[in-house]
Amino acid sequence: MNIHPKPLIACRECDLLQREIPLSPGETSCCSRCGATLYRCSPDSLDRTLALVLAASLLFIIANVYPILSIEIQGDRNATNLYGAVSALWDQDMRSVSFLVFVTTILVPAIELSMMIFILLPLRQQRVPAGIPLLLRILQSIKPWGMVEVFMLGILVSLVKLTDSSSVIPGVALWSFGGLTLMLAAVATSFNPRDVWAHIKTDNAQGAVK
Amino acid sequence: MNRTGVSAGSMGLCSCHACGLVSRAESIFGTAHCPRCDARIHIRKPDSVRRCWALLIAAYILYLPANLLTIMETGSLVNYRKDTIMSGVVHLWKTGSWAISAIVFIASIIVPLFKLIALTLLLVSVKRRSTWWPNQRTRLYRMVELVGRWSMLDIYVVTILAALVQIHSLATVRAGSGAIAFGAVVVLTMFAAQEFDPRLIWDPLTKESEL
Ligand SMILES: [Zn+2]
Ligand SMILES: [Zn+2]
Numbered sequence: 001m002n003i004h005p006k007p008l009i010a011c012r013e014c015d016l017l018q019r020e021i022p023l024s025p026g027e028t029s030c031c032s033r034c035g036a037t038l039y040r041c042s043p044d045s046l047d048r049t050l051a052l053v054l055a056a057s058l059l060f061i062i063a064n065v066y067p068i069l070s071i072e073i074q075g076d077r078n079a080t081n082l083y084g085a086v087s088a089l090w091d092q093d094m095r096s097v098s099f100l101v102f103v104t105t106i107l108v109p110a111i112e113l114s115m116m117i118f119i120l121l122p123l124r125q126q127r128v129p130a131g132i133p134l135l136l137r138i139l140q141s142i143k144p145w146g147m148v149e150v151f152m153l154g155i156l157v158s159l160v161k162l163t164d165s166s167s168v169i170p171g172v173a174l175w176s177f178g179g180l181t182l183m184l185a186a187v188a189t190s191f192n193p194r195d196v197w198a199h200i201k202t203d204n205a206q207g208a209v210k
Numbered sequence: 211m212n213r214t215g216v217s218a219g220s221m222g223l224c225s226c227h228a229c230g231l232v233s234r235a236e237s238i239f240g241t242a243h244c245p246r247c248d249a250r251i252h253i254r255k256p257d258s259v260r261r262c263w264a265l266l267i268a269a270y271i272l273y274l275p276a277n278l279l280t281i282m283e284t285g286s287l288v289n290y291r292k293d294t295i296m297s298g299v300v301h302l303w304k305t306g307s308w309a310i311s312a313i314v315f316i317a318s319i320i321v322p323l324f325k326l327i328a329l330t331l332l333l334v335s336v337k338r339r340s341t342w343w344p345n346q347r348t349r350l351y352r353m354v355e356l357v358g359r360w361s362m363l364d365i366y367v368v369t370i371l372a373a374l375v376q377i378h379s380l381a382t383v384r385a386g387s388g389a390i391a392f393g394a395v396v397v398l399t400m401f402a403a404q405e406f407d408p409r410l411i412w413d414p415l416t417k418e419s420e421l
Contacts (some may be wrong), residue, residue, distance in 0.1 A: 010218035010225035013348055014412040017232075033215050034348045034412070035376050039230075070369065073380050078324045080373040088373035094385045100393050101369050104362065133247035136227045144400060153313070154366025160310045161302070162372065165286070165381065188253045197229045200246060 011036055045192040050120040053189060056183035057113045059176045064106065067171035068155055071162055081173055108146040109184070115139050118185070119196060128199050136193055152181045178208060217416040219253040219409070226251050246332045255407040259333060265402035266329050269395050273326065276395045280386030282368050287380060294388060295319065295364060317363040318392075325361075325399045328354050332406060339414040351408045358403055365389060 009140040011031040022039035023029055031038055063082065070079030080088070082105060089098035115135050122129045155174055162168045218225055224235030226244035235253050242251050280292040293301065296316045302311035312390050328350050335347060367383045375383040 008218075008223070009230065010223065010232050011228070012225065012227075013351075013408045014344070015217040015219050015224065015225070015409040015416075016215045016412070021291050034345060036348070036352075052262060069237055069374055071374055071377075073377050076380060078374055078376045078377055080370070085369050085373035088376070089369050089385060092372060092385055094372075094389060097365060097369070097385060097393050100397065101365065105366075133229070133249070137249055138249060140228055144355075144359065144404070147362055150359055150362045151366050153317075153360075154363050154370060155366045157314060157363065158374070160307050161367065162374070163306060166375075169258040194230070197231075197246065200229075 009038055011038060039194050040192055041194050042190065042195075045190050046120055046123055049116070049187060049191045050124060052183055052187045053113055053116045053120065056115065056180060056187060059180040059183060060109060060113060063173045063176035063180050066173040066176070067178070068173040069159065069162070069171055070169045071166045072169070073166040077173060079169075081171075093158055099193065104145055104147040108142050108179075109148055111142060112139060112146055116191070123196065123199060132200060136196060140193070146184070148177065148184055149181045152177050158181045215416065217409070217412065219413070220416050222253075224251045224253045227255075252394045254409060254413075255405065258405055258407040258410065259336060261405040262333055262402050265398050265405060266326065266333070269398035269402060270326060272391045272394050272398065273322065276322075276388060276391035279388030279391060281364065281392060282371065282390035283384040283386055284375075285384075292386065295392065298364075314363065314367075317360045320401065321357050321361045322395055325354050325358055325403070329399070329402055329406065332411070336410045341414050344411050344415060348408055349410050351403075351406065351411070354403050358396070358400050361399075362393075365393050365396070376396065 006022075008017060009020050010017050011034060013036040014031060016033045018032060018038070020039070021029060023039075025041055025043045028040045029038045030036065039166065067081045068085075070077060085100050086102045086106070088162035089101065090169040092204055115138065118128070118129065119132055119135055119139075155177060159168055159174075218232060222235060223232050224242070225232045226247060226249055228249040229244060229247040231244055231246045233242075233245050233251065235251060243249065244251050277295055279294065280296055282298065283291070284291050286354045291301075299311055299315045299319070302314060332347060332351060332354075334344065368383075368389050369385045372385045375381050
């Protein structure tokens with residue numbers, strides 16, 4: 001049974017049934033009908049991703065603890081960090097909006113980063129922790145709701161809006177958010193869930209089609 | 211590029227939306243599960259078109275209050291203003307921040323409108339089993355998914371300003387109820403885009419080739 005054909009793959013976007021082809025490192029295979037990316041070959045992607053995720057987690061903590069911006073009008077100063085902004089909105093009876101901001105800028109990135117550490121750290125030691133399929137599925141479904149990069153642009157727009165009425169002092173968190181945006185983009189490009197799936201054995205072989 | 215071809219669905223096969231494994235979608239009773247990750251599998255997202263329409267119509271309805279109601283109130287010693295999304299953009303333009311004004315205009319006005327129109331177009335074309343430009347329509351769907359999140363920009367700006375500009379009597383900023391409607395539009399259109407199944411675009415082509 002050494003000569004079985006390459007596994008079947010169906011395009012996520014147009015459902016075209018195709019056979020996988022071997023790739024050299026750095027190559028990407030695309031659907032022959034609609035051009036969607038099917039899979040990538042990136043050796044060491046898991047190690048690299050883990051390093052990036054750890055760096056991103058550190059920046060995430062800094063970004064949440066320190067103030068983002070502070071303003072000064074006629075000697076009066078005020079500063080806010082992300083959680084302060086969320087709770088200020090909550091106190092203004094904008095609970096749904098405050099909740100939305102909390103989920104997209106704090107909760108989802110925090111869950112994403114901690115789940116990735118939980119998945120990648122044991123894999124490095126050649127252990128496959130239980131419940132990885134569930135974690136990967138959750139990771140995939142919450143991904144669209146992490147919006148750190150949009151929030152970063154929001155900080156910049158606020159900065160410009162404030163400069164003509166008051167003096168604005170960028171806080172430590174502003175720089176950390178900038179770094180976090182870059183780190184998360186790097187994580188997204190380097191993380192290849194396919195490599196994790198490859199570690200997971202298929203339960204009942206008859207269900208999978210060769 | 212070949213426009214037709216054998217789809218997994220027409221062979222009774224189904225690729226797992228979570229892990230991508232192709233398996234037989236055989237289940238007359240109950241639901242089929244992926245043999246590798248145990249996720250529920252469907253040949254097409256269930257009830258995709260109906261759910262997408264429902265979310266989209268709700269988004270259309272909220273689109274009006276989102277644009278007509280006040281999103282931000284600014285008060286200071288010298289003046290008091292209420293801004294809708296559009297008047298905020300105009301104000302930025304008048305005060306000379308053209309680049310930022312253009313960014314906010316694109317993120318808050320163009321992107322939501324583009325999403326609503328694009329999803330409507332996709333739903334209508336799928337309903338009519340159109341074989342018209344499937345590649346371009348798939349690309350359109352990818353764009354909708356890619357740009358959707360950026361409409362949250364104004365919500366974040368209001369959040370930051372409302373928390374920061376709280377210097378008693380000198381200057382205060384409050385979020386307006388327009389922000390609730392606007393946030394709802396963003397969330398509803400994002401869910402609508404997720405419910406839509408781009409494989410439906412290609413189904414009429416597959417069926418035609420089989421005849
Ligand atoms: Zn395709
Ligand atoms: Zn699966």
